[in-house]
Amino acid sequence: MGASPNALALYVHWPFCVSKCPYCDFNSHVRDTVDQQAWRDALLADLAHEARLLPGRRLTSIFFGGGTPSLMDPATAAAIIDAAGRHWDIADDLEITLEANPNSVEAARFADLAAAGIDRLSLGLQSFDDDQLRFLGRAHSAAEGQAALAIAQRHFDRVSFDLIYALPGDTEAGWEATLRRALALGTTHLSLYQLTIEPGTRFATDVARGAFEPLDPETSANLFELTAAVTADAGLPAYEISNHAAPGAESRHNLTYWRYGDYAGIGPGAHGRRQGQRTVRHRKPENFLSGLARNGHGIAEEDRLSPAEAADEALVMGLRLAEGIDAAALEARFGTPLVDWDKVDRLAASGHLVRSGARIATTPAGRLLLDHLLGEIAA
Known part of the structure; x- marks a missing residue:
């Protein structure tokens, strides 16, 4: 499946967190105070800039990510949703997702966030175990997580939650018990991430010093x-690779990324992809505000992708999906070769890829070696 050429997704980055988790390499910042009105105005101005460059598009999803967007004033979310509806045509099945932490203070906002228009909540539980939560630097307890999930399920049509596994000491028996507990909680979408030690994080320093x-x-x-x-x-x-859902409950916003559709990204550090260009906003909140005041937008980088670059990105993103890619359609779209078909056929024969005509997908064995496969088959 491919993205409709007129479809557009909107990503909104809220950069603020209560604390910085030691595994996190996302663009998040801890500040003593946040001027909610000033940030509402800034995000609306950045949104208006993108809308001027993308007229006549059909908005299929909005995603509030972070950082911790559940710290955002619900009135800010409502204002952005309203403005997006004035800038673009709205799909009948528009999906509006917000990432949230389970802290009790944030869970108390869930009713107001639902009233603002959020219909899908992505909850960062990360673990059901208090010792693991402390190791991960989370600011909530296991009990708070369970309570927040119950509140979320009362207020939102769709709820997903995240868990992190492959922590030091994890075993197959222990992780299977956690998985079965997660599956019994009644959500139709789970994001299950292996712990990775990202450069520049506190965990990277901890591992380096033993x-x-x-x-x-x-x-x-x-x-x-x-x-x-x-x-x-x-x-x-x-x-x-890391996302699991009942049929029809997939994240429509994230499918736009993986199917290589256009998305506008606003807010500090937000990435976007529109009409063959890659955009990146200033990461530091203060620099973002300065750039916005100076230029009318928060963009730090704006680059035209070559056909080869776009094709490589589409290949990398698309093979993350179980559905795989239509390589011939992507080659026609970008006007450049996408894959080495001889190598595709060899990897299909070895059980790492499945090929049906021009459609290519990874097998379970192939997904374990995805980075290697991409290096092998890229044209």
């Missing part, structure tokens, strides 16, 4: 395979 040792690759691979098997058996198969 404070802890990451889980070994063999056990991590076994946990990944276990995750796919258990979720598929429960009716929430992996539709993307």
